[in-house]
Structure formats: structure tokens, C-alpha cells
Amino acid sequence: MTMIKKIETELLAAKATLSEISGRFKEFSDTQARLSADGDLLGLARLNKEHTGLEDSLLAADDTVRALESRLSVLRQAEYRPQFDKAHKTHLGAVQAETKAAEKLLAAIDAVFSAATDMQNLSDEVAATYHAARDLHNRAGLDHELRWPAPDGQIPIKISDRMNSLRDELVRTIRLYEDRLPQSQSLEGLRIIEQQQEELVRNSGRGFR
Secondary structure (H helix, E strand, O other): OOHHHHHHHHHHHHHHHHHHHHHHHHHHHHHHHHHHHHOOHHHHHHHHHHOOOHHHHHHHHHHHHHHHHHHHHHHHHHHHHHHHHHHHHHHHHHHHHHHHHHHHHHHHHHHHHHHHHHHHHHHHHHHHHHHHHHHHHHHOOOOOOOOOOOOOOHHHHHHHHHHHHHHHHHHHHHHHHHHOOOOOOOHHHHHHHHHHHHHHHHHOOOOOO
16 A cells, blocks of 8 residues: 555545544534533533533644645655656646637638639639630621630539538637636646645534634
8 A cells, every 4th residue: 555545535534534533523522512501500511511622622623634635646646746747847838739720720721711712813814815805706706616624513512512511620629729628727727626625625524713
């Protein structure tokens, strides 16, 4: 059994003891309040005599829990802090790589916009030059049929297929980015929340002070 496991076992037992003594102390306090309200001084004296040392036991049990928690915290930091630092560094590296990937994606999207604009302009130019050539053909009184390059019917189909796939991928990319980490909760923020929760648990049985 590792030292951490040993302390964890001792801590569980200490918390159970603290909980049991806290229950007895609450019962004692409630009875004490009732006897005081009734003015039963004799009963109050007997009660206090029967429970001599109970408050000291409660304080001692609480101190034991505190000491074990403190020792466990030191042991955990010694064992897991280096691992956390490494994991944190890896996480930050992943965030930086993700940022670069996002910049690359945005640049690629901008390039798509630019390429689409270029194609639109060239399609306008194809239409304009076609009509200009047809007009000059007619004006010249030429009677032979011209051979005009037929549009590639696969181009709209390929663009449409890629457009649908691209839209799906972009939507999935956005969702994955939004769900990658709880909003406004960095690793440091999550650690603070965990510490606050642990503090609440530690303080839950100390209302007697």
C-alpha cells in the first residue's frame, strides 16, 4: 500500500469518527438547549457531567482530519504535481497548435472566397467575350457556324458536392471547438473550484466553534 493510499484510508476513518462525534455533540447541544429553556438546572448539570470531554473529543477529531488532509495534500502534490505540470504544458502546446490550425483554416476560407470571386469575374468575362464575338460574327455577315467551347458540366456538380461537405465540416469544427473545454473554466479555474468544494466539506462539521 502506498503512503497516499494509507493516508486516504486513515482519513476516511478519521472523517467517520468526526461525523459520529459531531452527531453526538449535536444531540448533546440540542438537549442542553432544551434543559436550559426548561430551567432544569439539575438535569443540565447531569448532562454536562455525562458528556465531559465531548467537545474536546470533537475538536481533537477535527484536528486529526485537518492534519491528515494537510499531509495528504503534500503527498499528492509531491507525486502528481510534476505529472500535472507536464500535462499542463502539453495542454498549452495543444492550445497553441489549435490556434495556428484555426488561423490556417481562416486563411484557407479567405482563399476560397478569393478563388470564388476570381471565378465569378472570369465567368462574367466569358459571357461578355462570347456576346462580343457573336455580335462581331453577325456584323461581319459570316455564315459559317462558330464552335464555342461547351461549359464543363462537372464543375458545378463538383463545387456543389464540396460545398455541402465543407459546410458539414465547418459546422462540426465549430461545435468541437465550442465543446472542447467548459466555458470560462481553465485548468486553474477548475482547480480553484475543486479547492472551494473541499473547503466547504471541511467546514461542514465545524458549526460548533
